[in-house]
Amino acid sequence: DEMWDDDLRDYHAGNPVIAIPSRDVLCFCDSSSAAGVHELCQVIGRVWPEGDHLISRRLFRRNARRWLPFDHLS
Secondary structure (H helix, E strand, C coil), X not given: CHHHHHHCHHHCCCCXXXXXXXXXXXXXXXXXXXXXXXXXXXXXXXXXXXXXXXXXXXXXXXXXXXXXXXXXXX
């Protein structure tokens, strides 16, 4: 929680969205950035076909210290 609420606060406006397609790839942006969300989807698309230790094709948003699925239009 401290990492997202304090340490990385300068990199998002309090509404981070993450892509975590595999155990060694984590990318994030602010949910208000359409370009950032698009790039997160692109990362998933590049990692997923041949990735190792895959986790999820979905994006997640942070809300009240919880990670929830982020629904978006690609």
